Amino acid sequence: MLRGTGSLQELLGQKCLFKEAARRGRTQSSIKSFAAARAVCLELEADNPRDxxxxxxxxxxxxxxLGHVPREVARLLGPLLAAQLVAVEGCVLEAPASSRASVPVEFQVQLLSDQEADVQAVAAAALRLQAATQPAASGDRLRANFDRVLEAVWREDARLLDREEGDFRETFSALTAAAAALFLRLFLRKGPWFRLQRLDYPEVPDAAAAVGELCAAGLAQTRASPAEAGDAGAFHDVAALAAVATARELQLACAGLEACAGPGARRTAIQPPSRRAALLRRLDAAVVAHGEAAAAGALLRQTGPLVRVAAAARAVVTRLQRLFFLSEDQGLSHFLAAHAGALQYPRYLVHRQQAVWSSRRQLLEYEAALQAAARLMDALEAGDEAAAEAELEGIWRSLDANRHKQLPSPLKQSFSKQSSLLFLSRFQAGKNERVTGWVHCLMATAGVSLLEKKREYVLAIERLQQLLGGVYCGTRRGDWWIRLSINLEHLGRVGEALEMAEAGLADDWLSHGDRLALQRRVLRLAKPPRRWKRPAWAGSVAPEPREVRIVQRPMASIVGFKSRFMGLSGEPCTVEQLALQHYARDEAGGWTGCHCEGGIWSTFFSLLLWEALFAPVPDVFRTPFQSSPLDLRTESFYIGRQDLIERILGEIAAGGVEERLRAVWDAHCGELCAGIRWDRWPLEELLTVAACVGGRGLAVVCRLLAEDHSGWAGGMPDLLLWNPARLKAKLVEVKGPRDRLSEQQRAWAHALTQGGLEVEVLKVVEPKASKK
Structure with missing residues (x-):
């Protein structure tokens, strides 16, 4: 048996759940065969094609x-079994409760080698296995991790904090362990309202008492009774309350409101509980008829007491996590999950050099800009043009005052396309400093879309010209030039549309796709007598990729859903699946393939450029809990690592792909990295695909993603096909009967072809109607 370190001892009694392999058709007698104490053992499934x-x-x-162990456990035990370092036996702890339940098993691990290096390898795996399978963080762990966030923020950004945050920290520190754990649990959950009777956490033995403590401290609010809903000072958010209710509870609440209207009132037909959308419309009608207070009371009668985190407390914690992570895509859940063992982050140097906000006022203005942007997006999605225009009024005033042309300190000295600090500009709003920042320019872009929708092209042109005269959102400039030219053409001002397209081509910020779109516009508009001479670059404009057609009639189509076809196998399928079936035929080349769009390419990029992704560049890693540098989607990524990236690309093109892939995989498999799904693409499959694509082709793709990761994020061909026997690869963009290529897709096709890869378009066309 294993002996020695504590982690090894933990592995002795490792508990695990596994899924039975042949679940379909399992009978009650087969369920009973999983009796407690049934002996089992583990064995590596070497011929598994996916893992x-x-x-x-x-x-x-x-x-x-009988089944497989979970993937996160297999990833750690598999290499030990393959190397014959351990043997694993165990027994079933209890029979599954149903045909769909997992089977709990306790394992005993025997060490087969006494070599010190082997013992250490097993010990390291045991530590990771314990982390991967242990339950969620306890209350003590939650509080300890949050205290770490507080300490880091006060140490690094104390100048940005005020009495509001200080009072919160003091109040939170005075909470009991149960109340503090409950507060963090509620903050991490999607709400805002939660049923008090369903708050069940092991670290909160008395949920009602913990809620009372939080309310007394001002960190939570409750809605306990219909009478409270009728209070004049009560807050009513019927939509939020309705989100808590089940469909059956919504039905009963609506019925209760309608019953109060009296016998002569019009009744709405009772709807099946599953029709939630219809019930919500019915509730809206009841709100109009009876008021929000009555509707809130009717809902509370069904749900029982509710609790939520107080808005002020949520705002403070959101601000603290923003300062800690400096990313809207990350939050405390990532941090806590990492310490619970569910997530493993790469190791890199955390280096803060440049202050993002020089004052609290700048931080609050940035937060206000984010809130305004969220309100604008909500209004546009809801089709509420009046609310959207109200949010845009301040943005238009900022543009009219030329605030989008100014940079706040300390970015003035470092702002240019060649600056490695360019990505920090996205955190600037600075309205009170007469600066319209990155967020406001994005809002203005959305506002231009609204003007175009209303066909107010003259005003849209004016706003686009203002944005092009600013200094923010450089990656949006190509889109602005294109839309400016299109809007001028809508007004019949074709000569000006051509001039704007030509002017846009001189803009250094253009992405490859935007440049190609402008070039194609110029060639279309620049015909005699407007232009007698073709541009010098005309010959280099990407030609249309090769097109292959297959004939297949789509099945009955539903508006808003992708078309489906009858596949070659006789089963309904998507257009991409139909294409894969076509290329798998011997007469079409016998290709192996996948519908990946950019998925596998993102995996190749992150694996091959891992060294560059996690290089010690100042300010891009501000916490130990990041899956990518903060500047990845900006021009700063390539600029700040140019020499390193060029060296890596040279090695890739020279044939060093397999060695680099294996080294990164062995050293970092399982670590959370943007673009990589370790469970989706096994290493051996990646090596096969890489051999077919070739080093030159991979270097081309990696270069494009490194230079402009955001600009090249979309438009990659749908299918990647490979043939190991011939060491060939092909990329295919699949189009249905009424689809056509976008400019970004044309740009990808041209770039990949230039890199020596075969690219084509597969067009699925409908059969011609027979003549009667």
Missing amino acids: KHATLVLDAGSGAA
Whole structure:
């Protein structure tokens, strides 16, 4: 048996759940065969095509396969079994409760080698295995981790904090362990309202008492009774309350409101509980008829007491996590999950050099800009043009005052396309400093879309010209030039539309796709007598990629859903699946392939450029809990690492792909990295695809993503096909009967072709109607 370190001892009694392999058709008698104390063992499933670490659970007596251990456990045990360092036996703890339940098993691990290096390898795996399978963070862990956030923020950004945050920290520190854990649990959950009777956490033995403590401290609010809903000072958010209610509860609440209207009132037909959308419309009608207070009371009668985190407390914690992570895509849930063992982050140097906000006022203005942008997006999605225009009034005033042309200190000295600090500009709003920042320019872009929708092209042109005269959102400039030219053409001002397209081509900020779109506009508009001479670059404009057509009639189409076809196998399928079936035929090349769009390419990029992604560049890693540098989607990424990236690309093109892929995989498999899904693409499959694509092709793709990760994020061909026997690869963009290529897709096709890769378009066309 294992002996020695504590982690090894933990592995002795490792508990795990596994899924039975042949669940379909499982009978009650087969369920009973999983009796408690049934002996099992583990064996590596070496021929599994999807996961090289797949680990089978076998019956110890017959050797019959019962199922697989979870992927996160197999990833750690599999290499040990493959190297014959350990043998694993175990027993079933209890029979599954149903045909869909997992089977709990306790394992015993025997060490087969006494070499010190082998013992250490098993010990390291044991530590990771314990982290991967242990339950969610306890109350003590939650509080300890949040205290770490507080300490880091006060240490690094104390100048940005005020009495509001200080009072919160003092109040939170005075909470009991149960109340503090409940506060963090509620903050991490999607709400805002939660049923008091369903708050069940092991670290909160008395949820009602903890809620009372939070309310007394001003960190939570409750809605306990219909009478409270009728109070004049009560807050009513019927939509939020309705989100808590089940469909049946919504039905009963609506019925209760309608019953109060009297016998002569019009009744709405009772709807099946599953029709939630219809019930919500019915509730809206009841709100109009009876008022928000009555509707809130009717909902509370069904849901029982509710609790939510107080708005002020939520705002403070949101601000603290923004300062800690400096990313709207990350929050405390990532941090806590990492310490619970569910997530493993790469190791890199955390280096803060440049202050993002020089004052609290700048931070608050940035937050206000984010809130305004959220309100604008909500209004546009809801089709509420009046609310959207109200949010845009301040943005238009800022543009009219030329505030979008000014930069706040300390970015004035470092702002240019060649600056490695360019990504920090996105955090600037600075309205009170007569600066309209990155967020406001994005709002203005959305406002231009609204003007175009209303066909107010003259005003849209004016706003686009103002944005092009500013200093923010450089990656949006190509889109602004294109839309400016299109809007001028809508007004019949074709000569000006041509001039704007030509002017846009001189803009250094253009992405490849935007440049191609402008070039194609110029060639279309620049015909005699407007232009007698073709541009010098005309010959280099990407030609249309090769097109292949297959004939297939789509099945009955539903508006808003992708078309489906009858596949070659006789089963309904998507257009991409139909294309894969076509290319798999011997007469079409016998290709192996996948519908990946950019998925596998993002994996290749992150694996091959791992060294560059996590290089010690100042200010891009501000906490130990990031899956990518903060500047990845900006021009700063390539600028700040140019020499390193060029060296790596040279090695890739020279044939060093396999060595680099294996080294990164062995060293970092399982670590959270943007673009990589470790469970989706096994290493051996990646090596096969890489051999078919070739080093030159991979270097081309990686270069494009490194230079402009955001600009090249979309438009990659739908299918990647490979043929290991011929060491060939092909990329295919699939189009349905009424689809056409976008400019970004044309740009990808041209760039990949220039890199030596074969690219084509597969067009699925409908059969011609027969003549009667």
